[in-house]
Amino acid sequence: MKIGIVGATGMVGQNIIQILQEENLPVKEWVLMASEKSVGDTISIANKEERIISIKEGLNKAIDIVFFAAGGTISKQYAPEFAKKKCYVIDNSSAFRMTKDIPLVVPEINGNKLKKENYLISNPNCSTSQLVLALHPIAEKYGIEQVIVSTYQSVSGSGIAGIEQLKKEEKGAIFNTENSCYSAPIHRNIIPHIDVFLENGYTKEEMKVMEESKKILNLPQLKIAATAVRVPVMIGHAESVSVKLKKAFKDVQELKEIFANQEGLIIEDNTKELLYPTPIKAANKNEVFVGRIRADLDDPNSFHCWVVSDNLRKGAAYNAVQIAQYIQRKFL
Secondary structure, three states, X not given: OEEEEEOOOOHHHHXXXXXXXXXXXXXXXXXXXXXXXXXXXXXXXXOEEXXXXXXXXXXXXXXXXXXXXXXXXXXXXXXXXXXHOOOEEEEOOOOOOXXXXXXXXXXXXXXXXXXXXXXXXXXXXXXXXXXXXXXXXXXXXXXXXXXXXXXXXXXHHHOHHHHHHHHHHHOOOOOOHHHOOOOOOOOOOOEOOOOOEOXXXXXXXXXXXXXXXXXXXXXXXXXXXXXXXXXXXXXXXXXXXXEEEOOOOOOHHHHHHHHHOOOOEEEOOEHHHOEOOOHHHHOOOOOEEEEEEEEOOOOOOEEEEXXXXXXXXXXXXXXXXXXXXXXHHHHO
């Protein structure tokens, strides 16, 4: 295949390149695209220097699959242009996620709904991907009445700027709003604010988690509320999830068995041995980890759990590569 990557120099773009090599996809040619300031630079892939070109130049190439990892503005401008050329576009931005006729895909859940003519496909928000993978088998078995989720999101979710701010503050740099991507210091602090606030009191990040989950799970009437929090962790998002089911479950062991049968999920849950998921353990892993699974003490239809994943992998690059693998198997 001829593979294109828009935003090849960024964190997600770099992870896509790495994971494509790990997964041994048959790449015949790399078409690496980035902003004008990076054009002419090179990226080493499999001991070969690949030159970065402009997006406009990339449009003139015959590409089979192109990954967009350069933000919503670039995606809105160029992704439809690639799709018109019958190049499969996998977009990591929020630009098209809630567009009715554009699939929003987590392959383990709804990959089989993709059609050959779906040339523009959206990759979900990083927090959404891990949440819905945990909710999916439960929804299939019991039905879900309500979900309340609090996310604890690493600074890598803000890209290089978030990582650099945490590193500088760890070394003693004084917080300065003018040179920060956050509204407050992140070192030794947590910030209940990701993306901009909306008139309804929620942030755009929280609304993404809520609305995208409904679309992926095909549960448009799902009651779901999210609180998104930035934490001083480099890589890995964690979520505290409370779920009210439409019917009672037998016991926690039954829930664990259902989780264990879900592709892409790994259970880490043994409180006697202090076993539970953490961002450090999830870093550089492609799976979603679930632990602290426990029944609600007052409601037989409710339970609580803790969900952790590497936000740069299953939350972004790996999920996108999984979509590409499905396209390659079925349509190319």
